[in-house]
Amino acid sequence: MQTCGTCMKNKKLKKQQVLYVKMFGDFSLEYQGISLIAKKKKETQFARVLQLIFHSGEKGISREHLEKVLFGERTLDDANHAIHSLIYNIRKKLEQTGLPKGKYIISRRGRFYWNKEIPFEEDAQVFEEYCSRARRAGDWEEQLELCWKAVLMYKGAFLKGSAQEGWVKAERERYQTMFRKLVKYMAELLRTKKAYIQLEKLGRHVSKAAPYEEGELLVLEALTGMGRTEQVEILYGETMEKYRQVYMEEELVKLKDFRRKMQEQLDHPYDILDNIQENMTERLEKVxxxxxxxxxxxxxxxxxxxxxxxxxxxxxxxxxxxxxxxxxxxxxxxxxxxxxxxxxxxxxxxxxxxxxxxxxxxxxxxxxxxxxxxxxxxxxxxxxxxxxxxxxxxxxxxxxxxxxxxxxxxxxxxxxxx
CATH class of the missing domain: 3.30.70.270 (Reverse transcriptase/Diguanylate cyclase domain)
Known part of the structure; x- marks a missing residue:
């Protein structure tokens, strides 16, 4: 499902006038700094309808698709009436959240859209926009700046907590693929520029937003490049333990291969034996x-x-x-x-x-x-x-x-x- 969600086009609008829609990680709506959807409602029909409508953007969502997502293979006597009743109830609930009064969801020629009177910004759509702009950027500095904006928008898998199949699963996999390609490209660019501080920042973000996607390897590489050998050893041990506990043998092999390459780079500056021994000696309280x-x-x-x-x-x-x-x-x-x-x-x-x-x-x-x-x-x-x-x-x-x-x-x- 391609997205072309409606984003804030008029930059003169104040930020607090925009409804922020978060699809990466847990689903949430925020208006004027206030969260509009409770945790217990994030897997209800109320949430599913809003997710579809926001993500479909200017294209809108057809009544048939909405019916399939909400009711599956169930046969209803009057599905059309059921959907319109649901939309009516959603409007009532949204009105109670503190949004400006309005129709919110409009119906036109068999499709449902979000009302443009209340502009919204969806993180998944903004992520795609930044990726697209980065591909068209003229120089590497502009490209890297746009890549950073895109990668930081990704704060977890698309609708991570959703058990929905179909369109959610397809979009989740699509965004994961986009994120992996983006990270790979950024890492190669930062390596070329020997920008190890930024490479470490990238790795730490990946570790948090997409666990077990090799973010730790980027951090280890960056720390090695900066000569921070003590931190490398600590992080390596912690990462091996983390990966071992979830039995990801393939990832363990990758980590061990990286360890071998890393060891080849770990050279200490020239020193005398007395200093070396003193640095290796444990503190008395630990003994x-x-x-x-x-x-x-x-x-x-x-x-x-x-x-x-x-x-x-x-x-x-x-x-x-x-x-x-x-x-x-x-x-x-x-x-x-x-x-x-x-x-x-x-x-x-x-x-x-x-x-x-x-x-x-x-x-x-x-x-x-x-x-x-x-x-x-x-x-x-x-x-x-x-x-x-x-x-x-x-x-x-x-x-x-x-x-x-x-x-x-x-x-x-x-x-x-x-």
């Missing part, structure tokens, strides 16, 4: 606690430990702590798991040593590396964790699973035997 890290760092530490115990002969245990109910069923509910996650984390950290390592593996599950620990010692550690956890007066429990970390050679032998 009193176990090493707390994200899953990506935890896995790398696990790999390192498996190599070290080959020569040191130390025993290291991997312990999984799972939050369960009284019948030992894992807690997967968002509500319960998130409330108790802080409790179980604190209980573990207060019960293990500074040389041990802990990470949150997933909702209600935590992994602990117990360094220089025998299997029989794990029961005592579990008792300490349970004692801390019971102080929270909760009916939930922690289930434990423990396996010894195998050295590389032993792991290879196990693989050969299997």
């Amino acid at each position: 009193k606690e176990p090493y707390q890290c994200n899953w990506v760092v935890f896995r790398e530490i696990y790999h390192m430990v498996a190599r070290m115990i080959e020569r040191s002969g130390q025993q290291v245990q991997l312990m999984l702590c799972t939050l369960t109910d009284m019948e030992e069923h894992p807690i997967r509910s968002d509500e319960y798991a998130e409330v108790l996650s802080r409790y179980i984390w604190e209980s573990i950290c207060r019960s293990i040593r500074a040389g041990d390592v802990v990470t949150r593996y997933g909702r209600g599950q935590y992994l602990v590396l117990l360094i220089n620990t025998k299997p029989e010692d794990c029961q005592e550690i579990q008792k300490r964790i349970d004692a801390q956890f019971r102080k929270k007066n909760t009916v939930y429990e922690i289930r434990y699973n423990v396996k010894s970390v195998r050295s590389l050679n032993n792991a290879k032998d196990d693989q050969n035997l299997s």
Whole structure:
């Protein structure tokens, strides 16, 4: 469905005289700084009719299309009467919102239009206008300025919260494709100009407006270009954890590939060993606690430990702590798991040593590396964790699973035997 929505043509009109229609993200109407539509009404027939009429703009929407969207395959005795009754009720409701009195929706030759007496501005239509103007721009500076105006208009998928199929789904996919192409073009242009501050801004906007569309990769690239290596490492770990939790394996592969390219660029300035060591040394107050890290760092530490115990002969245990109910069923509910996650984390950290390592593996599950620990010692550690956890007066429990970390050679032998 192509859009040519009516936008404010007379620039002399004050901003507060325009009805602002937001289609990207959650649907909303705003007039004179006041929201006109409540959350509970955003999926009603009231909202669906307005969405269609605003988005169709000067072309209007046919009675047949409106009937199909509202009633689907249902057969009504008098669909025409039902639609006109609905339009009448919408006019009454709009009048109660504080809009200037008027007819709002007009009918002409079997089509419905928004009344031009109250000008409106729809974000999706403005987005398209900026994209079109950017393509026709004479120089790259003007083009980039228009691209920025377009990309910042996109604040989420088209009618993100709508469960409608048909025209909404088609438009959502069309705008997503336009947004991806726009971001790709802007990123290439900003790379060429080495405009890393703007590239970082672009990446952060993409991460917020379209999660898992590789916005984080643009931020990592920008931070790398500016030599902000410490921030790169932190963001990389956070991003890997975020992507892992939603099991987006394809995105994880992309992120790892970028990581390899990024590592090739991370060169530190010349320095002496004393300064390097001092910069790597942990703060004293942190050493009193176990090493707390994200899953990506935890896995790398696990790999390192498996190599070290080959020569040191130390025993290291991997312990999984799972939050369960009284019948030992894992807690997967968002509500319960998130409330108790802080409790179980604190209980573990207060019960293990500074040389041990802990990470949150997933909702209600935590992994602990117990360094220089025998299997029989794990029961005592579990008792300490349970004692801390019971102080929270909760009916939930922690289930434990423990396996010894195998050295590389032993792991290879196990693989050969299997």
